[in-house]
Amino acid sequence: MKPQLELIPHEIDGSIHAFIYENDRFDAPWHYHKDYELTYIIKSSGIRYAGNSIDHFVPGDLVFIGENVPHCWKNEKGYSNGVKSACVQWDSSVLDKFISSNIELKSIYNLLEASKFGVKYTNMVFNEAICKKLERLCGSKPAKKIIDLLDILLELANCNDKELLSLVGTRYKFSxxxxxxxxxxxxxxxxxxxxxxxxxxxxxxxxxxxxxxxxxxxxxxxxxxxxxxxxxxxxxxxxxxxxxxxxxxxxxxxxxxxxxxxxxxxxxxxxxxxxxxxxxxx
Known part of the structure; x- marks a missing residue:
């Protein structure tokens, strides 16, 4: 088995893929994709790999991962408590040009640049509030999703309780x-x-x-x-x-x-x- 280039299944009428993931275990392999990804762990624990970072995760874990940064979540052997997470994925072509051309969105632009290192949020109260916004995002209409996503990104950009997962950016070009x-x-x-x-x-x-x-x-x-x-x-x-x-x-x-x-x-x-x-x- 090798790391896979994951093709994100965006909706036919939209470019933002927001969803609640539920399963017995995290089963996605070490993979990467061309989308940004924000994931909140509602239920589960184990080891999170993101770029060259290794860290343990528990409920309340919130990370923002940039495009082409390899990652996966793995449960311990024998884990059987089930997993649940809230996630949004979107292609860089959706918002990057708009964000980079508007000085008012400089903080979001800086966050997107930092995502090549992986960004972890450490304030559990803040993380839970973002989770609620992710859950609402899942049910938003396509046009409203863009507004809701920008709102989430602004919150993430202005939050001081965050840290980089890696000291070196890891947007890999795989062979x-x-x-x-x-x-x-x-x-x-x-x-x-x-x-x-x-x-x-x-x-x-x-x-x-x-x-x-x-x-x-x-x-x-x-x-x-x-x-x-x-x-x-x-x-x-x-x-x-x-x-x-x-x-x-x-x-x-x-x-x-x-x-x-x-x-x-x-x-x-x-x-x-x-x-x-x-x-x-x-």
Whole structure:
């Protein structure tokens, strides 16, 4: 399986696709499309991938993702609580020219530019209010959808409680070969992160030399493979800290860490706090 170019099914009488998604699990693969996307999680939890960002998501999660930024939401193995999200997708040709040519909409223009990094909103009260607007957008008439979408974008642009998901913009220009390699890498990490994974393992998986793999990975994800793997494992530990009362030692080992001192250093590196401090904040 490889990342897919998703063709957004816009309505016959409109260019804005707003909908409520419900399913047993998130099942979309690592994919990208030519549309902007705003997604609010009503029900579900797991790991969100957006560009080179890895983060856990819970109900209330709101992210704005730019065109051609690869992304997906994945539930943990065994997750069976169902998923529900509110989403709107639209092609850049719908509003970009209008927005860029009107100085009054400069804040929205800046937001669209920032979307190549992925934008996460952190104020849960604000996020819930946006969700209500998304739900209304789903039932709007085609012409009204444009007005409603601009209203949402203005709210998003003026909100101060937001942060970039990535430090590097990731509007990828994919090729079939890089798609296949990238998907095989992500799938392997997702399936084997509890075990020892070496650069040689990844080089063998992708039929590359160690040096070539390291260069390829850093070009695709703007970080080294080792840093990516450690961050991935830390995010997995964070999910377990939220859902279980297990000992830190057990959680660290279950996510592939064999040395507790190293685990604690990595946790503090990525979250700027200790695992114990993180658990107390939950």
């Amino acid at each position: 079939e070969k890089s798609d296949s390699r990238t998907m095989s890498i992500l799938n392997y990490i997702d399936e084997k992160y509890q075990e020892r994974i070496t650069i040689q393992d990844m080089a063998d998986l992708t039929f590359m030399t160690r040096s070539a793999f390291c260069k390829y990975f850093k070009k695709q994800f703007s970080r080294s493979f080792t840093n990516y793997l450690n961050e991935f494992r830390i995010r997995k530990v964070c999910l377990l800290l939220q859902d279980t009362d297990s000992k830190l030692l057990d959680l660290a080992y279950s996510c592939g860490y064999e040395n507790m001192s190293f685990f604690h250093r990595q946790f503090k590196k990525y979250l700027a706090m200790t695992p114990t401090e993180y658990r107390k904040k939950l």
